[in-house]
Amino acid sequence: MLATHLYSAGRALDRGASCSASSLLSSTMSRAVALLVVCALLVFGSSGVFAASNKNPLVPNAVPPEGTYDGEDVKQPIEFPHYIHADVNKINCMYCHTYARRSKVAGIPPTGKCMGCHSVIATDKPRIKKLTEYWEKHEPPPWKKVHDVPDFVHFTHEKHLRRFVFDNKGMKVENVSEVCAFCHGEVKKMTVAHKVKPLNMGFCRRCHEANNGPHDCWKCHK
Amino acid sequence: MSLQNLLQDWSRYRRGREEGGFHNYEHMWGMSIDLNLCIGCNACSVACYAENNLAVVGKDKYEKHQAMHWMRIERYWDEPDLGEGRVSEYQQHGASFLPMNCQQCNAATCEPVCPVAATYHTPDGLNAQVYNRCIGSRYCSNNCPYRLRYFNFYSYYEDSWPEPLNLQLNPDLSVRDKGVMEKCTFCIQRIRVAKDKAQREHRVLQDGEFTTACAQTCPTSAIVFGDMLKMYDPNSTNPSSKVIELWEKHQVELGVTEQEKHNPKIRGYRVLEHLNTDPCIMFLDRVREV
Numbered sequence: 139m140l141a142t143h144l145y146s147a148g149r150a151l152d153r154g155a156s157c158s159a160s161s162l163l164s165s166t167m168s169r170a171v172a173l174l175v176v177c178a179l180l181v182f183g184s185s186g187v188f189a190a191s192n193k194n195p196l197v198p199n200a201v202p203p204e205g206t207y208d209g210e211d212v213k214q215p216i217e218f219p220h221y222i223h224a225d226v227n228k229i230n231c232m233y234c235h236t237y238a239r240r241s242k243v244a245g246i247p248p249t250g251k252c253m254g255c256h257s258v259i260a261t262d263k264p265r266i267k268k269l270t271e272y273w274e275k276h277e278p279p280p281w282k283k284v285h286d287v288p289d290f291v292h293f294t295h296e297k298h299l300r301r302f303v304f305d306n307k308g309m310k311v312e313n314v315s316e317v318c319a320f321c322h323g324e325v326k327k328m329t330v331a332h333k334v335k336p337l338n339m340g341f342c343r344r345c346h347e348a349n350n351g352p353h354d355c356w357k358c359h360k
Numbered sequence: 361m362s363l364q365n366l367l368q369d370w371s372r373y374r375r376g377r378e379e380g381g382f383h384n385y386e387h388m389w390g391m392s393i394d395l396n397l398c399i400g401c402n403a404c405s406v407a408c409y410a411e412n413n414l415a416v417v418g419k420d421k422y423e424k425h426q427a428m429h430w431m432r433i434e435r436y437w438d439e440p441d442l443g444e445g446r447v448s449e450y451q452q453h454g455a456s457f458l459p460m461n462c463q464q465c466n467a468a469t470c471e472p473v474c475p476v477a478a479t480y481h482t483p484d485g486l487n488a489q490v491y492n493r494c495i496g497s498r499y500c501s502n503n504c505p506y507r508l509r510y511f512n513f514y515s516y517y518e519d520s521w522p523e524p525l526n527l528q529l530n531p532d533l534s535v536r537d538k539g540v541m542e543k544c545t546f547c548i549q550r551i552r553v554a555k556d557k558a559q560r561e562h563r564v565l566q567d568g569e570f571t572t573a574c575a576q577t578c579p580t581s582a583i584v585f586g587d588m589l590k591m592y593d594p595n596s597t598n599p600s601s602k603v604i605e606l607w608e609k610h611q612v613e614l615g616v617t618e619q620e621k622h623n624p625k626i627r628g629y630r631v632l633e634h635l636n637t638d639p640c641i642m643f644l645d646r647v648r649e650v
Contacts, residue, residue, distance in 0.1 A: 290492045290534040355490045356482050360533050360548050
């Protein structure tokens with residue numbers, strides 16, 4: 139019912155806008171309607187109706203958290219192209235970030251995992267040559283952390299993946315990158331990962347409220 | 361959120377006293393400490409230091425009562441009766457020990473006084489302290505009748521864990537900084553790990569599956585830790601536990617201000633329970649004349 143109301147309200151707003159644009163005649167009546175509509179949008183927009191509208195069809199039973207952020211570019215030892223791996227070649231996020239499904243941290247793969255493919259694939263590319271150098275030196279590339287939360291926040295990848303992927307009926311594990319994108323953005327379109335979500339407490343809380351997450355402080359802070 | 365939790369919990373507790381206590385609990389952790397088994401070895405205290413990243417403050421600050429021991433052994437002496445006018449501060453015998461960690465009171469006096477709702481009651485029946493919310497007013501500590509809350513007067517990080525000792529820090533919980541109140545959490549990080557494991561395996565948490573660091577370390581098994589929800593809420597589906605057995609054996613009840621014993625020889629009491637704090641730790645010691 140609310141959706142219908144909003145829909146008609148939105149149409150009224152459109153009509154009101156087009157009216158004022160086409161003819162300069164604007165009655166006090168239409169102004170009042172427009173004001174009412176704006177108020178309705180402000181009130182209902184904050185109550186999650188709009189969040190429901192931007193639901194991701196690939197992730198059932200979930201309301202993606204809202205919020206944007208423009209993080210600093212992090213200079214990595216090798217400019218790892220996420221888009222080639224996750225988008226072009228459709229490698230599952232959890233193939234490399236293998237700890238995500240069973241521990242607090244998602245983890246960075248050991249260099250051995252990179253070399254599993256790259257001892258034969260694209261060995262002539264400059265980035266792979268750099269990787270091979272590290273491999274031959276027996277040193278891992280000193281990757282830098284992009285998504286970091288304060289030490290008093292105990293975020294668990296495992297529990298979130300269980301809620302949104304493994305225990306989520308109708309969710310396909312192939313589409314896990316859509317769930318990762320809730321907090322990490324469209325990493326599969328990026329080269330080096332870039333922080334695009336605020337990852338602050340308000341961001342977490344809004345999502346917990348929309349998705350019936352726990353409200354206990356000690357779930358995350360201890 | 362937290363403020364709302366706090367207000368709801370408090371009124372729910374007050375209302376619940378007539379209806380039989382808190383409702384919608386997931387667990388209710390409790391403890392039993394047998395003082396006749398306690399040998400005062402301080403192993404529990406040391407285990408707590410190691411498990412919970414407690415700062416070692418040094419002798420000077422210890423003397424100013426600024427030590428950070430969440431589990432402390434209080435020592436009491438019988439009246440000095442050495443005869444022939446001899447007086448000794450430390451007697452050959454007659455010592456009794458009282459291990460004191462946060463009593464996790466159901467009607468915690470520290471909770472309602474916090475100006476920023478940094479301390480509240482969790483659905484686990486624990487009295488929680490949220491470090492990043494705490495502003496260090498120390499009101500809770502002043503309101504605790506047991507004096508079991510500890511304040512970080514300084515930043516102890518560098519003095520307490522110089523390199524490479526910082527590698528011994530437990531990563532499952534925060535290292536507290538200056539200006540924050542802290543207290544025993546009943547090893548919440550262990551509770552979380554065990555609960556997560558049970559949830560992953562789609563089963564209920566069993567009694568004795570995990571325990572707190574102090575109970576694990578106690579050489580005489582004087583400390584017993586477990587879930588008491590079954591005792592508090594008979595409709596609960598949580599399994600019964602060793603702690604409940606002990607509480608029932610020693611006829612100690614929750615939600616009362618004085619334990620009525622059918623037999624005066626049955627041990628079991630709660631510290632300062634006449635203050636109506638309703639603590640979750642029971643001590644076992646026979647009341648005796650000295």
